Amino acid sequence: MKMTRINCGYLPLVDCAPLIIAKELSFAAEEGLDLQLMKQPSWSALRDRLAFGQIQFAHMLSPMPVAMSLGLGGVATRIDALMVLSVNGTVIGISAALDQQLQAIGWRNSFSTPQATSAALFEVSTQRLRIGVPFPFSMHRMLLETWLSQAPGYAAERIEIVTVPPPKMAEAVRDGTLDMFCVGEPWGTVAVQQSDATLVLPGSSIWEFAPEKVLGVHHDWAEQNQETCQAMIRALSKAANWLDQPRNTPLAVSILARSQHLDLPEQAIDPALTHRLTTKLGQSPRQTDHFLRFYQSAANFPWRSQASWIADFLSGWHGLEVEPARDAARACFRTDLYRAALAPIGVELPGASEKIEGAMGRPTAVSSTMGEMILGPDGFFNGAVFDFTSAKLPKN
Amino acid sequence: MHKDLNILVVEADQAKAQEILQALQDGGWNNATVLSSASALERTLQQQDPDIILIDLANPDRDTLEHLCFVSNARSRPVAMFVDQTDAAMTQAAISSGLSAYVVNGLQKDRIKPVLETAIARFKMITKMQTELEAAKQALADRKTIDRAKGLLIAARGISEDEAYSLLRKTAMDQGRKVIDVATALVTAAELLQ
Numbered sequence: 001m002k003m004t005r006i007n008c009g010y011l012p013l014v015d016c017a018p019l020i021i022a023k024e025l026s027f028a029a030e031e032g033l034d035l036q037l038m039k040q041p042s043w044s045a046l047r048d049r050l051a052f053g054q055i056q057f058a059h060m061l062s063p064m065p066v067a068m069s070l071g072l073g074g075v076a077t078r079i080d081a082l083m084v085l086s087v088n089g090t091v092i093g094i095s096a097a098l099d100q101q102l103q104a105i106g107w108r109n110s111f112s113t114p115q116a117t118s119a120a121l122f123e124v125s126t127q128r129l130r131i132g133v134p135f136p137f138s139m140h141r142m143l144l145e146t147w148l149s150q151a152p153g154y155a156a157e158r159i160e161i162v163t164v165p166p167p168k169m170a171e172a173v174r175d176g177t178l179d180m181f182c183v184g185e186p187w188g189t190v191a192v193q194q195s196d197a198t199l200v201l202p203g204s205s206i207w208e209f210a211p212e213k214v215l216g217v218h219h220d221w222a223e224q225n226q227e228t229c230q231a232m233i234r235a236l237s238k239a240a241n242w243l244d245q246p247r248n249t250p251l252a253v254s255i256l257a258r259s260q261h262l263d264l265p266e267q268a269i270d271p272a273l274t275h276r277l278t279t280k281l282g283q284s285p286r287q288t289d290h291f292l293r294f295y296q297s298a299a300n301f302p303w304r305s306q307a308s309w310i311a312d313f314l315s316g317w318h319g320l321e322v323e324p325a326r327d328a329a330r331a332c333f334r335t336d337l338y339r340a341a342l343a344p345i346g347v348e349l350p351g352a353s354e355k356i357e358g359a360m361g362r363p364t365a366v367s368s369t370m371g372e373m374i375l376g377p378d379g380f381f382n383g384a385v386f387d388f389t390s391a392k393l394p395k396n
Numbered sequence: 397m398h399k400d401l402n403i404l405v406v407e408a409d410q411a412k413a414q415e416i417l418q419a420l421q422d423g424g425w426n427n428a429t430v431l432s433s434a435s436a437l438e439r440t441l442q443q444q445d446p447d448i449i450l451i452d453l454a455n456p457d458r459d460t461l462e463h464l465c466f467v468s469n470a471r472s473r474p475v476a477m478f479v480d481q482t483d484a485a486m487t488q489a490a491i492s493s494g495l496s497a498y499v500v501n502g503l504q505k506d507r508i509k510p511v512l513e514t515a516i517a518r519f520k521m522i523t524k525m526q527t528e529l530e531a532a533k534q535a536l537a538d539r540k541t542i543d544r545a546k547g548l549l550i551a552a553r554g555i556s557e558d559e560a561y562s563l564l565r566k567t568a569m570d571q572g573r574k575v576i577d578v579a580t581a582l583v584t585a586a587e588l589l590q
Contacts, residue, residue, distance in 0.1 A: 041455065042454075048453065163459050163460045165456040165460070
């Protein structure tokens with residue numbers, strides 16, 4: 001078979017696992033792809049290299065393709081999301097000092113109570129809470145705002161969200177630059193081990209089905225290379241399916257630790273893949289359901305309603321008109337290419353390409369290309385529901 | 397005359413930062429300063445109010461700078477150079493040299509261009525020097541490994557140095573590998589067997 005060489009940029013986080021597995025277990029090679037993984041020093045660098053064609057594919061924060069297509073950040077370029085690479089997987093943590101203040105007013109960390117935790121945070125904080133995220137256009141920042149803006153005592157000036165490169169997050173929490181952070185693994189675990197930080201919530205406790213990373217591609221390039229795009233979708237879908245089988249988890253941890261692409265030890269990779277996180281140094285790990293999902297519940301499907309949800313945040317931040325932003329965002333999430341790639345090989349696909357975000361409080365049967373499939377849960381912590389198909393704007 | 401621009405260089409590597417400052421000074425820009433980490437970036441922006449920020453494309457602190465472009469309430473917001481695509485050739489040249497630039501206060505393009513040209517030229521030179529230095533280091537390390545492999549063959553098979561090298565080269569050719577790869581494999585195997 002003639003192999004097509006493709007370059008894919010990524011950041012060394014646990015959730016780039018589908019890319020590494022697709023390469024190391026030859027799912028990419030079986031699709032005729034000579035997949036070259038290229039580590040990037042920052043999201044900005046990854047974005048610029050994708051925009052200028054130095055890489056063809058990229059492991060991106062889910063809001064990045066939408067932001068780029070809307071002309072926010074760097075060069076305005078139409079970037080499409082071919083599929084979701086991972087759902088959930090972030091953690092929110094606080095400094096040791098803030099933990100003590102919360103304990104003093106009787107707050108107890110159960111790693112699952114967003115409302116009690118945000119209420120306590122605003123009760124104890126006298127100064128602006130400085131919160132670190134990895135990038136301005138990130139699900140991290142959207143989840144934080146979704147969560148904190150609903151708390152009693154919240155006002156915009158009571159928090160300040162700043163960007164800190166994830167490898168520096170632990171240090172920033174230790175030296176007092178940050179009070180809190182939201183970050184992807186392994187950097188939450190590293191902050192616990194190195195900076196005595198406390199993890200207070202998994203991202204999934206705010207939104208149970210948040211698209212975290214997507215596979216980004218230049219729109220024009222995708223149009224001219226649809227077969228390569230579809231081959232890449234198939235390779236990554238198979239890798240994601242393999243990763244989400246519990247019996248493969250120990251092997252996955254071992255492969256990722258040995259791979260030169262990640263350069264992380266097993267103990268840094270294990271918590272995210274086994275869904276067992278240590279929230280405080282010296283305590284035993286907590287089992288966290290749906291902490292990080294690669295495949296189950298149609299995790300890879302690029303729901304256009306997810307794109308709309310992201311677009312609403314971006315329009316709010318940058319004063320854009322809501323409807324055109326949503327239209328542009330929906331066009332980025334390429335359900336057409338995703339379906340064309342996977343339907344012929346018998347992967348079960350949802351019947352619709354949009355859903356009411358937040359409507360499934362528990363796993364729910366919905367119509368699929370093969371009859372019925374189980375989706376969800378996709379609920380928000382406060383029961384919010386986003387129906388983008390209805391004419392009127394959703395209320396949070 | 398037109399060279400009173402306030403330029404901020406974000407660069408952790410001191411030697412590299414000095415190189416860039418020197419290049420700017422040679423070009424007549426004396427008002428350039430270096431910031432080694434982006435952690436104080438927001439404060440520096442407010443105090444120093446630079447016109448242009450120069451930063452390595454690969455610097456992880458770029459994401460922090462991007463954030464300031466979009467989120468900060470700072471009086472002067474930097475704008476990434478790439479937003480203005482009117483000069484595509486310049487943007488491409490900057491990217492391939494490894495430079496990214498941010499412009500503050502809507503500085504006019506004719507004033508940005510010479511600064512960028514100077515910085516791009518110096519970035520290219522630094523990258524070339526680094527590549528050459530790494531290549532030289534690698535060559536030296538490779539020679540040591542090959543010498544050790546030759547030594548092992550001489551001791552094990554009682555052959556001359558030239559014969560040992562010929563054997564390494566023939567093995568590499570037969571297997572479609574590089575001499576250094578065969579030598580490394582031999583040295584590693586010998587270490588394991590000791």
